[in-house]
Amino acid sequence: MTDIMASSFVRRDLVAERPAPVKTTGFVGLLRTRLFNSPTNILLTIVSALLLWFTIIPSIRFLIVDAVWSGNDRGACLAENAGFTVGACWPYIQAKLPQLIYGFYPEAERWRVNLALILAAALLLPLLIPRLPVKGLNASLFFFAFPVVAFFLLHGGGISGFGLSWTAGLLELFDDSIVSAGHVLLSLSKTSAIAPLLWVVGNLIVLVGIAIRWLIYPLTWLRDQLQGTGQSVWVDFAITTAFVSLIAFVLGGGIRTGWRALASSIATFVAIAMVIKLMGLDHGGLPIVATNLWGGLLVTLVVSVTGIVTSLPIGIALALGRRASIPLIRIFSIAFIEFWRGVPLITVLFFATYMLPLFLPGNFTVDGLVRALIGIALFTGAYQAENVRGGLAAIPRGQNEAAAALGLSWWKTTSLIVLPQALRHVIPNLVNSFISLFKDTSLVSIVALFDLLGSLRASFSDPKWSTPSTAFTGFAFAGIIYFIFCFGMSRYSLFVERRLNIHRRN
Amino acid sequence: MSTEARKPPLQIALKIRRLLGGKAGWNGVAVQFAFAAVLGWIAYEIISNARANLENQHIAAGFGFLANNAGFDVNQTLISYTGSDTFLRVFVVGLLNTLVVSAVGIVFATVIGFIVALCRLSPNWLVSRIGEIYVELIRNQPLLFQILFWYLAVLAALPNPRQSISLLGIAFISNRGLVIPQPIGQAGLEPFLAALAFGVVAALGLRIHARRALFLRGQMIHIWPYVLGLVIGLPLVTMLVFGLPITVQLPQLKGFNFAGGARVIPEFVALALALSTYTAAFIAEIVRAGIQSVHKGQMEAGSSLGLSRGTTLRLIVVPQAMRVIVPPLTNQYLNLTKNSSLAVAIGYPDLVSVWAGTSLSQTGQAIEIITMTMGVYLLISLVTSGVMSVYGWRLNRSLGA
């Protein structure tokens, strides 16, 4: 080499690039460099191996070697009949499998569950694979269209109107509530000290209510006319389609540029019409399967997927609310988060079941499953809010300022710049919550619903199958199912984490 | 041409606007009015419906049952309790049991969680794999199964009382639990505790004083002789004056079981074990996210000073990561406390088991009992998250803007 030590050195020919030397690996090399490369590691390796030995071997013995694989009732799984100490009693799982998956869902209708699950998978999987195209359409199908279709598929039943009737109904409900509030004030004004004021306010409110009633009268009248015709759904549908498409057309820019909006609006409605026709929603739809017949994995999935999908927006809204500068919104968010985070989910569900009916109008009942869903969504939402808040805190102020300097409004800054970055920071925490939620679904047993674990426990009490190993077999089976789902979530989140953080590496 | 600094104008109107409406000013006030109106409307609907419905059903409420005789026994009681005590006392017993197992669980979960997270981030392939497997295995199994697993594993590992393992003849381990000599307070106990408390407080005060002297005057004061005197000497002296603070009662095997002595029941051990290992898996993920959020340069700066990896993590990285860790960590603490209600599966008498379980079905006063349960959990949570946010606030302050 050149003499570097001379105070002056000039390289004449540049050193060419060459490939990195190949590290010698191989199985033994791997073992040596990774498992046995220091005394501590040797010790660790041995300890882990022992641990594995003592957990894996008995598990395999129980699950496979000593298991009983076929039989018709408990007799098959008794040591005295099998002739050896029985491990897992798989015929019991075979017999109970339909219940563990569908609960009490009527046998003849189970194809609907299968179809819903297949639909869900068909929409979800492409959404999860980043390379596939049309994410926007895919996502809107999964998040908006699928829940509706799944509802009519799983629950059954049809519709008696469409957009127009629903709007009319909602407005009417709202208006009734205003008028009755006014009447209450009026009745209070008979006894109160500030009677005149109450009287005036009460009358004002009633007047407003009546005014609204007149305003919406055309709508309600139209609805009543529609209900009279035999084809109320379709007429209503046509009116709604025309109306919404027109609005889309005008908002989209009218004659000039509105054609795209018009086309996509009409396409959407055609799709909806096809679904309605296909499922016969206009005349009753599929036979109704009340939610108290749902159970098993079906309930676990319905509850957890709904919880996962709804809790994140709730959490984001609360987290933003907690950082808002408007005092009332901030206070409300803090109170809301701390309350839901503070109480056990099981007591929430208890109240949802036995107290909620008290707070709703007398004839208005909310289905048990829906109550559980709302409770779980709010509960998990509060947890997610704190997770998201952590991520928000990690976004430097410069990002907000840069966005503001570009003229982006607060909403756009938040949704385009802040949230996408904040959420990436906290993926592990979000997934923590999702995994907790997935397993907490068993608490719905308090609203008389049996999820996977609940169905399992119920099946323990069938005397036909009570054997010493029934409970352990059941737990092992459920454990495997829970593990598969949670492990999937956990791994997928790691994948997403790595992918999304490409930009952070340099 | 030089302008003197002067006081800012008062701008009272602006300040009021800010106070009422936040950054958005009057728009914010309007939003709030709309929001308040919606809230008010919802509240009105709820109240009016509840009134109407309550009139229809004849649901009677009242807390009179609290003074009734409970009539059942509880396995672990931190305060004295027998079947002839009141339901109110049952409530306290259950609450204390919940608090104890949660506190122990939180401490161990935090420690294990941090260790596992550090393992996961270790450059050592094997260690990081072990950390990863731990998280994946434990986090993805329902807690209930783990509680049962630990319980049956603990029971399976222990002999029955007659064959119990004796530790020096004063403590015994069997499947009835760990029996240890029970300390019984004597006359000297109170002065002893008082002296000890005083010693600790005074030592802390000394330390603060010494720190201040160092910063203000650059003067170094050796405080450890005083500290020793205060923390050990003073209590010893009170012991000489007032006599022994405690005596111990030794356990003895009588019939099926041990009599006398204090006992750690296996349910407690299994529950604390399951809760802490389970929550640790979640905490490990949180800590990992937190540590990864600390700039890489900090680790490098530490090592370039010659600090070992462990020291750098402990003194430099983790303290900075705490800011990101604390909010979700609070979540986990609350979760652990609430998850302790799964105790009922293995017969640990926690609040949900003895109060929202047995007491509820004995009295049938569901609404009252669930409300109380909810309230007390809410209180525990608020205290926990209060403590944690004070900690987080101090962290933020020292990381200072």
Next chain:
Amino acid sequence: ADAQTLKTIKDRGTLSCGVSQGLPGFSSPDDKGNWTGLDVDVCRAIAAAIFNDPTKITFVPTSAKDRFTALQSGQIDVLSRNTTWTISRDTSLGANFTGVTYYDGQGFMVKKSLKVNSALELNSASVCVQTGTTTEQNLADYFKANNMKYEVIAFGTNDETVKAYEAGRCDVFTTDQSGLYSNRLKLANPNDHMVLPEIISKEPLGPMVRHGDDQWFDIVKWTLFAMITAEELGVTSKNVDEKAKMENPELKRVLGTDGNFGEQLGLTKDWVIRIVKAVGNYGEVFDRNVGAGSPLAINRGLNNLWNKGGLQYAPPIR
């Protein structure tokens, strides 16, 4: 709305029946996912009496905690869930028991290797029990009355209680006798365990309805009596049609060819026929679910008819 339970049920089209979340022989889902058991059949009988269709039922599985609230809040019309009849439950809960479907009593099971022959030898024992039941209070009373010490470990569900007992956590397993039999099936070596002779409590189990609707109270009460009466008269699900044609005056009264008792209840004349056709008489129900015809194989014992040495006795239908 309280006094119109029957009307509400008819409008709704199904009977809402609270059962337990799973108790062998009393209520548990079978392989097909149908609820079966003694408590379940009582509900079926009521549904049959009202609709002539034992499937018009919504079963609401309730836990020990929420069962009374479910009844109070109107979630369920009748609670048929092995609940012990006590005075406090009859009064302070705002509900009434309608009869006894099963006379039970609390007993003990121990390992034979302990060499214990009487519950009185159990001083300082550890006892496994399921939480939230009268069992806990009985246990406390019994040990206190006999001046013995004990340690209680109360578990949330039955299966966990059994597992802990089997793992040696406690010396004694206590529950209602019916439960002891069903739980023995779950032990690895049933013959290593024995049931002690003492019965320490009376546990009359029966269905429950809300206060304030006497008509509904009567219907539930007499449905059970009808089943017992049917057994007394030898009317079974197989021979009920022939019996209805027989000229026996008592049979005619009971089976509705004579008199209008069913109508007085708010039902139809043939209400007993409907019941027996749907679920059989009491004896059949017992036998199918917990008796010799089931894996539990519990003796009739106290639950035999009064004229066969048991306690089941129905007031006359006349």
Next chain:
Amino acid sequence: MSADPIVNISGLNKWYGEFHVLRDIDIEVNKGERIVICGPSGSGKSTLIRCINALEEFQEGKIVVDGIELGPNLKHVDAVRREVGMVFQSFNLFPHLTVLDNCTLAPIWVRNIPKKDAEETAMKFLERVKIPHQASKFPGQMSGGQQQRVAIARALTMNPKVMLFDEPTSALDPEMVKEVLDTMVDLAKEGMTMLVVTHEMGFAREVANRVVFMDAGQIIEANTPNEFFATPQHARTKLFLSQILR
């Protein structure tokens, strides 16, 4: 003064709490003028620049940009921000978006320009700052100089009437400073109105119409670059220049 001031600041006073950070600032910037602001650290240069873009509020005085007065009215603030581009010392690129997306975001969402057109415009500006081939990279994958040029391109895509630069080169390696300054010189030559906080005196000499020197929240001296460097008037200015030019 001139007939066409695009930025007009008069009697501007600002406090941070009790700290009087800007004192009686009056300045007019005409269309096409290029102003360099310098001064010691903490003298309020950044604060002044940020006030023009309404990133900071002020308590007294008046700022009018392109005929719109800044004030509590949020509509006005948004209107001004649309006309004023800003380049920060620490770039503040959006790390989760590619370079191209960084540049198209604001046109698409603020000006409602169709995505395709926005991308065309963005590419035009990226070519202008000489990094069109990096369009699909993430900011984290680029050098500081490149990042700062993206930041300039991003501000330009909004077609601003005024560009504000807050020490655009001080976070850069010496070599990269040149890239960025070259870009800015180009921009200046095209007649963009610019307010630049910088200590690059070479740049000031080359392109500025006026150099403004600030200290302790006030404008001490303002002059054409030639006279400013040749014959500084105020003692503070002289001291400062002696340090900077060393």
Next chain:
Amino acid sequence: MSADPIVNISGLNKWYGEFHVLRDIDIEVNKGERIVICGPSGSGKSTLIRCINALEEFQEGKIVVDGIELGPNLKHVDAVRREVGMVFQSFNLFPHLTVLDNCTLAPIWVRNIPKKDAEETAMKFLERVKIPHQASKFPGQMSGGQQQRVAIARALTMNPKVMLFDEPTSALDPEMVKEVLDTMVDLAKEGMTMLVVTHEMGFAREVANRVVFMDAGQIIEANTPNEFFATPQHARTKLFLSQILR
């Protein structure tokens, strides 16, 4: 060729994945020598410096510091790091500790020096970099120039035989650059062995014994500062100098 090389690098080759970032580096640094390393961005300067401190691993070649050879042996690595101080471009102070704690941390935990002594030493070095009165502040409360001086003091408290500086001034305001360079000049005058990556050619002229120019992972040219600046040999060097000195 001196008899006393304190850092001896020979045949050093390093790859990032497939990217050959350091190629056949040979260099010896004698006790008391001050070497300035310069070169275009991405040429591997930082990587070289970081290799000396074992912050990066290398695949081929040998680095011996103060007689200890770097390698997979962690004991050796720690020993080397104790003898080598490093000052980073972005300071990397510990934000949660006061300035004093920043400086006493390593002596206390690595050298097991009693806290009091460590604090005394630290104060001595803080005085040396002229910020003793800031000792109880947190880094976040100080200006960049002050922070960089704390970083230097922190490295010095370990009493290192060699100091490595990685562009210690490039993140600073021009005014602060001076503060830091002054400190480094002082240090150089006291005879500390220093390897400095910098583009401050004034500094190189004033204190360096040798200037090393790197490009594409290799040493292109090394010379005394006078000759290096006056008569660069290699074409690449000439180009670079023309840009830097402008």
